[in-house]
Amino acid sequence: MRHPFEQLPRSLxxxxGEDLHGFxxxxxxRLDLKPIVLLRHAGLIGQGSHSAPARxxxxxxxxxxxxFCATTSMSPQAAQSLTFMPLVDSYPPVAAALLGLRGLSPAPRGIFPVWLLTTSTRYCPSCLAGDGSAIQQRHGGPWKLAWRLAATFACMxxxxxxxxxxxACGLPAQRIRGNSRSLMVEPHADPLHPSQCRNVTDPERGPCGARLATAHLTDNDNPSDDxxxxxxxxxxxRPYGTSSSLDPLAGHNRMTDLLVLAALIRATWPLTAHRAPSQSLADALTHDIGRPGPAPSLRISTTAQKRWDSDVFSARGTAxxxxxSARILNLSLPELRLELRRIIAEIPPLDDAAWGHTWLNLRRDSSPLFRHEVLQLLDQRFPRPLPTHVPLPGFLLIRRRSxxxxxxxxxxxxxxxxxxTAPLGHTSGRSPGKTAIRRGLAAHLVQAVTGMSLNDAGTYLGIPPTWMAAWGRFRPLEERLHGHRADLFALFQRLTDHVAEQPTVxxxxxxxxxxxxxxxxSDLQRIVENYPSRRRLSADGSQRGARIRVGFSALVWSRLTGSEWRLAPDLQPLPVEGVAMVDAGVIHQLQGRNPDHQPFYTYLHNVLPDYAAEILEPRHDAPSPKVANGVTIL
Known part of the structure; x- marks a missing residue:
């Protein structure tokens, strides 16, 4: 903060359930201020800013x-509850807005996913009228955070x-006009009652000003108990209707299933109209799908009204x-398969731009069973030849960033x-191909959690640029070997779960x-001194002794840094004047990979982990040197 913010004389x-804009x-x-003045005083925008960003x-x-907390006397938890932050683990569009590809820490980005209401908000007139208390009689009831979620269609x-x-004006409530991505409408307008419509239809007359809290409700506004x-x-x-507790990821996956299926329903409408709760609601959805203009959660876009993965305009159409979607998801598995088969048999081609992010969301965030059933039917509907070489996707997206x-x-x-590699049929053991795959997977793990490019991920890990040019080794990872398909995204998720369970290093x-x-x-000499019969191997001028020293040094460095021994400082640049300072045979002996290796190599092989551990965790309080495997290490 550039300067301390003074506490307001009065707060609320x-x-x-209130959202930030309503508060x-x-x-x-209450303070008889223009909203823009309060936004500046509360630190939500800079002093020279003219509107608060929607993020x-x-x-x-x-x-x-x-x-904001300093000026309003509010706790950080209460302040964040006015935002989507508490929903980041359960509502997929919120996760897309806050997590994206950034990594571990949520952060508001300039991305506004579909199925988030950002250009307007639905509302309940009774809620805006307040509960009859003195404070709500004066300043109205809450604009609720749940109304900003496009999946919300009813007031409970x-x-x-x-x-x-x-x-009165017929425009979406609290509509943000044009290309603006602002928190609220007309923040410069003279103080209005919070429940008044702030839409401007005529610049000379100012905001509409109609009281939304007095909107008349009819019998048609009553949803069924279901x-x-x-x-x-x-x-x-919990779109599946389970009564048992769900972990956040399971809820996230199931909500994604619901939204993906909604896209399939929109793309094939009115194929499933008979499953609507009533004919009037089916008619409302038909009207919304045929309505020109963008969906509420989409910004200015030439394809906004054509995208099947977006929300629809009205609460009744959304219902x-x-x-x-929920009725289909809650069918028994045999019935679900039949209904999905019927729907997918009628869908347009997969490369149609109107699908938006449907297939990305399906592969990345859907529950395993639903994803498997849909992908299997898609393969039958749009058969494709099994390639022997398919490039690995540029980004392997994950949702668990733990x-x-x-x-x-x-x-x-x-x-x-x-x-x-095992589920894809790769044999165990060491080979240049498997080494390249391991390099690639390390880079992809970094890429998936940070969003950086693959080359930048390699640089972050210390992989030489010349090695990064050989990504062809990774082509077998998606579909390969005996014609079997593999869900690389599911395997990669399994890998990231395993990584998250490891001790932190x-x-x-x-x-x-x-x-x-x-x-x-000096350290090598002390190690060798405990193996007297081979001291001569490390004597000055001994070529074999020098190779052993360099090889042992490279393997220790590899353990210390978690890097390949070929990158050890002792071996850089490699080769030296065309003659390598250490050959692979020495390394293999020291790694214990040769069953016939000599006793001295076995001795060094056994000493290596203890020596590396002592370097990583020196015992500064130890009164005497440590002895490991008979070796005195200072």
Missing amino acids: SPLP VLRLAH RMFMLEKDELAA EHRSFLRTTCP LLNLQHRLLRA ALLAI YSPKAIPQSLPEEWAEII DYAARRKRFANWTLPE
Whole structure:
């Protein structure tokens, strides 16, 4: 923060379920301020800014959160509850907005996914009218955060469908005009009651000003008990209707299933119209699908009204679309397969731009069973030849970001790599091909958690640029061997889960710490002195002794940094004047890979892990040198 923010003379307590934009409107009304003045004073925007960005609805970052809490006397938890932040683990579009490809920490980005209402908001007139308390009589009830989610179509408290438009001007409520991505409409307008419509149809006359809290409700605004039950489940990320507890990832996956199926339904409408809760709701969805203009959650786009993966305009149309999707998802498995087969038999080609992110969301975030059933039917509907070489995708997207890129070693452990290579039929053992695959997987693990390019991920790991040019080795990873298909995305998710379960090791710090490390001659001499019969191998001028020293040094460095021994400082640049300082045979002997290797190599092989461990964790409090395998190490 550039300057301390003064506490406001009066504030308000947030109402249950209230969103940030509604809280600002109520507090500005109480203080008789224009919203723009309050936004600046509360630190939500700079002093020279003319509007607050809509991404403030996603979460409040560190400086904005501190300033907002200081001025409003609100706790950080209460302040963040006004944003989408608490929903990041359960509602997929929120995760897309806050996580994307950035990695471990949520952050508001300039991305506005479909199925998030960012250009307008639905509303319940009864909620806006307030509960009759003195404070709500003066400043109105809450604009609720749930209304900003495109999957919300009903008010649970008043058992009514939400309204979408102002009854006076006919425009979507609180509509952000043009290309603006602002938090609220007309923040410079003179103080209005929070429940008044702020839409401007005539610049000379100013905001509409109609009281949205007085909109008349009719019998048609009453959803059935089944729809209210569905709405309750959707708000808890449980479209399948399970009563058991769900972990956040399972809820996220199931909500993705619902939204992917909604895209299939839109693309084939009115094929599934008979599954709508009522004919009137089916008609509402038909009207929404044929409605010109972008969906509420999409910005200015020439294809906005044509995308099947987006939300629809009205609450009633949304209720029909999601109710049909939920009914299909809750069918028994045999019935689900039959219905999916019927739908997929009628869908347009997979490369149609109107699918938007449907297939990406399916592969990345859907539950395993649903993804398997849909992909299997898609393969039957659109058969394709099995290629023998398919390039690995540029980005392997993951949703669980529970590991840090610092925890990825440049030399990926073989048991990690086998999580992917074994199901694809690769034989165990060492080979140049498997070494290249392990390099590639290490780079992809870093790429998936940071979003950086593959080349940048290789640079982060310390992989030489010349090695990065050989990505052809990774082509077998997607579809290969005996005509069997493999779900690379599922295997990669399994790999990331395994990585997240490992003890935390900061390999990035180790690579930096030991960037120039080589084995001291004095340490090697002490090691050799405990094997008297072979001292001559490390004597000055002994070529074989020099090769052993360099090889042992390279393998110790490899253990210290989690990198390939070929990158050890002792071997750089490699080769030296056309003659390598160490050959692979020496390394193989020291690694214990030759069953006939000599006793001295066995001795060094056994000493290596203890010596590396002592370097990593020196015992500064030890009164005497450590003895490992008979070797005195100072």
